[in-house]
Amino acid sequence: MAAFARRKAQRLARPDPSRKRALDARAAGLARLLNARERFCTASSCDGRVTVTHTDGAGIPKKNCTWLLVTHEPCAKGDVMTALEKATGDAVFRFEPFVLHVLCRELQDAQLLHSVAIDSGFRNSGITVGRGGKITMAVRSTHCLEVPLSHKGRLMVSEEYIEFLVHVANQKMEENIRRIDRFHKGLELALEAAVPADPLFPEVPQKSQVYLHRRKRGAARGQAAPSTELEPQDDTESSLALFAELTID
Template identity: 30%
Template sequence: MSQNAFDQKKASILDEINSPQPDLSPKGSIDELCIPIMELINSHKDMVTTSSCSGRVSVFVEGTKHYNEEIKVGGKGQGGRWLFVSHDETNVVGWLDRLEQDSMAENIIVNIGNVEDVSKFDGSHRYILYKYEPFILHVKCRDFDVASKLYNTAMDCGFRESGIGSNNLVAIRINIKLDVPIGYLDETSNQLILFVTEQYIKLLDNITLAKFNDNAKKINQLFNKIEHDIIKDSGIGSTMEKKLTETKEERRQRKRREGLERQELLNQANNNDL
């Protein structure tokens, strides 16, 4: 008997996950912290993980891009680049020393000093951003019932940025973020100018280490909740089998309920994006 569309998609994704070849992410492999929860979710016949990030710290120089015949600053754009990025909390402390060593080879000088006139800084400057971005996981589900169950489980664990997209794709997200400007690129001299002190960098590093710790705790909480409420829930059974045994009236009521729930979740997702 041929597989349906979801089973075919899941088999294809699992083949990619299990392949020894690098994946399409910049890192080229799955973050180790994500592997246990991905394996747990993928053990369920009605779910499959499609992308993930365990959480990362980065230092990023904004790029430029053309918009309505104007040059705008922000995002990757032209010239945007990472100065430092790591998914490993052991690499947080000391990143500035490593950056200064690398910058010497690139003929880019990192200056640390006080900026006296802050009034000159506006949206035209390419800022250096220090970021911590938390765990994110995308899971494709067989149908809306399964997607709704996973979404509610994530929300119960505090993943309040989660949502359900098209094709029953659940994005599991949490707001443990840090995003602050610490300097700018002087395009005239090609220098990276940090307008914060080394002590402030150490403060940011300490905050980031705490966020890495909170992030790991939330992933573990989510793992346990999914294992208890979805994987080991003897009442969940096969979603497809349940639907085969329902009456026409039960099916009509279920479809109406799904429509209302889907609209509510889409409204929540739109509000989160505002």
């Protein structure tokens, strides 16, 4: 517990490494909500964006690109056309949905976030355990969009098609915003319902509590509890199905 608290303090003290040097507006509220709890620490986030980037065709596109347009709100066709006027290489239009990475003190904390994320529509969410037992929960979605628009500065699609792409991207952005709102509201309710850990009174797993109640009832009847109740399911083993590969760009 002390190790997690130190890691959290160190991470939150670091300067923001993003291009914007600040949290996105919709992600900021979630970050405040989670970081106010000792069991969680946000690591990175993006509340969803529409971008137009271009490269010279060499290297890794997302690593060696120039950003011609970045917006976290629905955009207009004119915004994209203006951005393309600056493109001299290969231009790509993208919609990237909300993503949030959260460090969790215990596996059960990550499972709580995972459950809320899935229920909110972020069905590509997953949990990973790294070296040293670091537990990371990633809130992710799959409704992305990536379309090449120009090659070597030459526009390869019609303006009508660009207008269609912008319409599709804006629909995805609106759905993205709805999912963030659902996640935020669901998370508030889940955190309020969760019993905070008290170091003087360690939490008793729910299944152990059920076993104790049954044991008391059995003792009152002069009977031993069935043997199948003596070995509660291993929560760690049952949670392995939740693990998914996590790649942080």
